[in-house]
Amino acid sequence: xxxxxxxxxxxxxxxxxxxFQTMAAPVLTALLYLLIFAHALExxxxxxxxxxxxxxxxxxxxxxxxxxxxxxxSSSSLIQSKITGNLVFVLLAPVSYLEFFCAYVxxxxxxxxxxxxxxxxxxxxFVELRFDAPLWAFAFALLGSALLGTLGLVAGIRAxxxxxxxxxxxxxxxxxxxxxxxxxxxxxxxxxxxxxxxANPFFYMIDGFRYGFxxxxxxxxxxxxxxxxLSFVLVAAATLWMxxxxxxxxx
Amino acid sequence: MSLEIAQGExxxxxxxxxxxxxxxxxxxxxxxxxxAGSVSILGTDVAAEYRxxxxxxxxxxxxxxxxxxxxxxxxxxxxxxxxxxxxxxxWIDEVMHYLDLTSKADVNMRALSGGMKRRVLVAQALVHKxxxxxxxxxTAGVDVELRQGLWHFVRRLNRDGHTVVLxxxxxxxxxxxxxxxxxxxxxxxxxLDSTRNLLASFSGLYLKLALEREALPxxxxxxxxxxxxxxxxxxxxxxxxxxxxxxxxxxxxxGVTEFELEQPDLxxxxxxxxxxx
Numbered sequence: 001x002x003x004x005x006x007x008x009x010x011x012x013x014x015x016x017x018x019x020f021q022t023m024a025a026p027v028l029t030a031l032l033y034l035l036i037f038a039h040a041l042e043x044x045x046x047x048x049x050x051x052x053x054x055x056x057x058x059x060x061x062x063x064x065x066x067x068x069x070x071x072x073x074s075s076s077s078l079i080q081s082k083i084t085g086n087l088v089f090v091l092l093a094p095v096s097y098l099e100f101f102c103a104y105v106x107x108x109x110x111x112x113x114x115x116x117x118x119x120x121x122x123x124x125x126f127v128e129l130r131f132d133a134p135l136w137a138f139a140f141a142l143l144g145s146a147l148l149g150t151l152g153l154v155a156g157i158r159a160x161x162x163x164x165x166x167x168x169x170x171x172x173x174x175x176x177x178x179x180x181x182x183x184x185x186x187x188x189x190x191x192x193x194x195x196x197x198x199a200n201p202f203f204y205m206i207d208g209f210r211y212g213f214x215x216x217x218x219x220x221x222x223x224x225x226x227x228x229x230l231s232f233v234l235v236a237a238a239t240l241w242m243x244x245x246x247x248x249x250x251x
Numbered sequence: 252m253s254l255e256i257a258q259g260e261x262x263x264x265x266x267x268x269x270x271x272x273x274x275x276x277x278x279x280x281x282x283x284x285x286x287a288g289s290v291s292i293l294g295t296d297v298a299a300e301y302r303x304x305x306x307x308x309x310x311x312x313x314x315x316x317x318x319x320x321x322x323x324x325x326x327x328x329x330x331x332x333x334x335x336x337x338x339x340x341x342w343i344d345e346v347m348h349y350l351d352l353t354s355k356a357d358v359n360m361r362a363l364s365g366g367m368k369r370r371v372l373v374a375q376a377l378v379h380k381x382x383x384x385x386x387x388x389x390t391a392g393v394d395v396e397l398r399q400g401l402w403h404f405v406r407r408l409n410r411d412g413h414t415v416v417l418x419x420x421x422x423x424x425x426x427x428x429x430x431x432x433x434x435x436x437x438x439x440x441x442x443l444d445s446t447r448n449l450l451a452s453f454s455g456l457y458l459k460l461a462l463e464r465e466a467l468p469x470x471x472x473x474x475x476x477x478x479x480x481x482x483x484x485x486x487x488x489x490x491x492x493x494x495x496x497x498x499x500x501x502x503x504x505x506g507v508t509e510f511e512l513e514q515p516d517l518x519x520x521x522x523x524x525x526x527x528x
Contacts, residue, residue: 006332014320085316089375092280092310093333094302251283 004099007090011107015073022111026069027118030061034123037183047185048216055130056210058123059137060182063209065119066141067202070112070148071155071173074104078156079165082249091250097243101153101236108149109142116141130213136221137212140228144205147232148173150239157239157248176202186218201231252440254433256416258293258382261409263429263446264418265521270435272418273313276387280310292383306334309381311372313388313418317360323347323371324356327378334379346374349404366397373401377408384408385416390424402428426450426517434524442524446517453520458485458496461509468503471496482509 015022038054047056081087090100123129131137151173159165180202186194197203198219208224211217217224243249252275256262264272277283279290281301290297297304318326324343331339347353350370355363360371369389376384386405390398406428409415419425425432425446432449434442442449462481474496477484485496493512500507 002335002337003333006329009332010321010329013325017320081318084319085312085314086318088282088312088314088316089318089330090333091282092305092308093330094305094335095333096302246284250281251277 003093003095004103007095007099007103008106011073011077011103012110014077015107015111022069022073023115023118026065026115027122030065030119031122033061034058034126038126045184045188047188048214051214051216052127054127056185056214057183058120058127058129059210059213060206061123062116062119063141063144063206064177064182066112066116066145067148067177067205068173069115070108070145071152071169073108073111074149074152075156075159075165075169076152077107078104078153079159079162082156082160083162087249097240101150101240101243104153105146105149105236108152109145112145112149113141116145132215133212133221135212136225137209139225140205140209140212140221143225143228143232144209147201147205147228147235150232150235153239154235154242157242160248176200177206180206181218182206201227204228252288252435252438254440254443256414256431258414259409259412261406261415261428261430262417263425263432264416264435265422265425265432265517266418266435267525269437271438272435273387274438275435276310276385276416276418279385280308281305306379307381307383309376309379309384311376311384311386311389313391315365315368315372317363317368317371319359319361322357322359323352323363323374326360326371327374330375331378336379339378342380343374343378346377349407350374351400366393369393369397370401373404382412383414383416387418388420389417390419390421398424422517422521432517434521436525441527442520449520450515450517453515453523455515456487456490457513457515458487458493459483459509459511459513460485460500460507462500463506463508466503466505468499468505470499 034054034057037057042053045053047053078087081090120129155165155168159168179197180200181197186197186203189197204219204224204227207217207219208221208228211221211224252271264275266272274283278285279292279297281297281304284298292304292307295304295307321329327343327347328339331337331343344353347356350373352367352370352374355367360368363371373386373389384405389401393401402424405415405417417425417429429446431445432442433440444452457476460483462483465481467475467483471485474485474487475483476486487493487496497507
């Protein structure tokens with residue numbers, strides 16, 4: 001247990017020490033999105049009947065920040081340790097693969113939550129927020145960050161160079177988040193794209209999280225939670241299998 | 252490869268680049284998987300009981316690796332924690348003291364010189380007081396002062412009962428430190444014996460003489476291994492032969508102005524063993 005606690009604490013301290021880059025910067029980015037999109041689209045886009053566009057946008061941006069930062073934390077930490085070689089210190093120690101997994105994923109969730117709360121607090125200055133079902137929002141934030149933290153771990157394990165990781169981030173994670181309904185309700189899309197959106201697991205995370213704010217969503221939050229939960233279980237099982245075998249970490 | 256290292260030994264693992272020294276250590280440390288066979292440390296299998304085995308082992312890796320986010324003390328505290336040890340500061344302070352790191356305790360790893368980083372690697376390998384310590388070329392690119400200090404410290408650990416396994420390119424280092432040596436070539440053990448026996452097995456002595464004139468008697472020509480004007484190097488099988496050589500020279504009327512006797516060193520043994528087909 002000490003091995004897990006130490007690795008978890010080390011991972012927390014790692015992003016805390018560069019908090020300006022790992023927490024302040026993503027909050028600012030989300031805020032810029034909020035200001036620009038709200039200015040450009042407020043009153044022009046109709047989403048839910050009694051919800052203003054800016055208010056609709058906030059949960060989407062919060063969840064997008066949560067997901068992106070959960071991914072960024074575990075993936076960048078792992079690839080840095082791999083490339084600089086200091087991962088050997090953990091690999092030489094009697095830390096089990098389960099402890100390794102939990103430490104990296106929980107630290108990613110912690111950073112994701114910190115950034116999410118930061119975006120939420122900053123947005124509250126500009127928009128009046130409501131929380132119709134906060135527990136739902138919390139559940140989606142937790143599960144979504146766990147899923148992305150785990151995906152980050154997979155990317156960190158697989159990638160051998162920084163550019164491979166950047167490729168995964170730019171060509172997989174970013175399009176999937178942007179096309180998940182952060183900035184729009186998928187009901188405004190043509191039918192084909194609506195159907196396609198249902199194949200995107202990020203859509204369920206954003207939609208379910210938004211339900212926690214407005215009590216309205218494109219699909220039932222129960223369905224969304226099941227999709228996200230199942231995705232997490234599958235990805236986590238695959239990751240644990242890789243870690244147990246020492247895939248790309250132990251020669 | 253089959254190799255047994257006794258408890259408390261100071262064991263040397265020698266071989267040219269690519270001989271398999273680091274691969275062997277990686278398998279022992281659980282950083283790589285063996286295709287076949289098994290390794291155990293003090294009776295503990297490194298794969299089946301990896302947690303127990305890793306607690307018995309302290310590895311100083313060859314590469315100068317460090318985590319740039321943390322200070323020396325943080326690095327050592329984390330390493331203790333990975334091994335399940337909380338509140339290890341008393342021992343950490345002691346290790347830092349012996350490795351002359353105390354003044355750098357709160358300095359970020361990035362700011363340390365290469366030699367200092369190497370010391371931290373040694374300290375990291377010792378935080379959990381492992382009974383077996385493996386040093387993978389710890390003195391490559393390290394200045395003389397640190398090298399001396401490091402060996403002094405490692406000798407002390409060995410005297411205190413730690414088993415030490417060392418890989419090195421510096422043969423004189425292995426010769427002066429190790430009690431037993433294995434030489435590896437292309438993944439196989441090509442020589443394995445006590446340092447003394449290895450040196451003795453490469454029997455013979457070198458007699459270096461400066462003669463009054465360039466005239467080596469015919470009878471001694473077979474022993475000649477080097478010649479530079481009137482300076483000659485002769486090879487002898489034992490000390491007893493010195494007498495006969497000098498007598499031969501006296502009979503031929505060739506005087507000797509300088510006399511030097513050399514014993515073979517590990518480098519010669521190494522070159523000879525590696526040169527075998």
